[in-house]
Amino acid sequence: MATGRHKRPPVAVERELWARSGGVCQFPGCADVLYRDTAVYWEPINLGELAHNVAASVQGPRGDSSRSAALSDDPENLLMLCRKHHKTADTLPTEYRESTLRRWKDRHEAAVLHAAQLTRGEAMYPLIASASQIGGHPVQIEEPATIRAILNEGAVPTSKPYVLKLDTLAQPDNESSYWSSQVNRLRDELRLCLTQRQRDNADVPIGLFALAEMPALIALGHTLGDKAPLRIYQFSRHIGSWEFQCPGQEPPIFTYKVPGIIGASGVSLVISLTAPIEPERVLAVMADDAIPIIQFTTPKMSTELVQSAEAVFAFRKAFRACLNEIEAAAPRAAPIHLFPCLPASLAVALGCCIMPKVSNPIVIYDAKGGGGKFGRCMELPLPLTADNRLSIHPAERGSTYNDY
DSSP, X not given: OOOBOOSOOOHHHHHHHHHHHTTBOOSTTOOOBSSBOOSSSOOBOOOOEEEESSOSBTTSTTOOTTTHHHHTXXXXXXXXXXXXXXXXXXXXXXXXXHHHHHHHHHHHXXXXXXXXXXXXXXXXXXXXXXXXXXXXXXXXXXXXXXXXXXXXXXOEESSSOEEEEOOOTTSOTXXXXXXXXXXXXXXXXXXXXXXXXXXXXXXXOEEEEEESOHHHHHHHHHHHOSSSOEEEEOXXXXXXXXXXXXXXXXXXXXXXXXXXXXXXXXXXXXXXXXXXXXXXXXXXXXXOTTSOEEEEEOSSOOTTOOOSHHHHHHHHHHHHHHHHHHHHHSOTTOOEEEEEEOOHHHHHHHHHTSOTTTSOOEXXXXXXXXTOOEEEEEEESOOOOTTTSOTTOGGGGTOOOOOO
């Protein structure tokens, strides 16, 4: 009669048991980690022992004359235990019966699998949004570079990047109708993009890579809204990369000072983050010289200001707080005249802060070339109508994801 054997199971079986146990003792209530010393040296060490439910030998604990040999290498018959609980289970086989150990194993492995599936790692839906040119210079966003940026953060893209064009070359951008065409095109394109995302990966954050004129980027952010699960990346011109260079770095400090009372004529809000905007350039396009000017700025202005995702989040928080103070000090219809000079990622984040039903009218101005004259481009927020509302906007599904 076969009596089974005592040699170790194959390496493949051991690996499977390590994976299914999560590297933790499967004895109920025991949380001992089996792959490192957590008591003294904290060094990697193998503390796990493969325990048999039905013993490999007929004479062993819970041995069986007809099944021991057949089940000796079967992963369904093996548990991963610490030394203490392996000894306990085998010393008292009449107390720790086969059915008991089976329940331990099943419950433990189900919990490990459930926990692993809850985390699911991190995935992103890649979205490239770009103009064909900026200031007469062609724009080209390389898809492999965007994928590398996502992978660099430990995430994976869910699909090939969706490419969204942010300009209409049929008319020059100094005509009054250009930006209204831009906004309408943007709304329609985003509906197609988000419909695809909804169909394939509804709950996956969007990884956004955007380069365009400042007003288009602001409109893009406004159309996406403040509830969209969104990671906004910043292109570094110095090194030609979309990867954040200093992840986890302390974000920049943003400063501003809002007057206690703002009249019906509104206020000029100057965003000076990559370079200063002189007050004279603002006054040159304002009909009322008495309109106060608020400077939203940072001590170290730079085109390389955004070095981490934390910088984008910090900007969103500070800019929304600034808008709240302005809206508290101004009449409801008082316009906010916005003069932006900031990195592309922050222009999108700025647009995300403009609330569809809450914000005062925000008039966006744009300038051509360094020190060029500002011209009025568009007014936000866009009115929420049946035509321009994104029906599959994450906010409508109750999303509160706002960590990006």
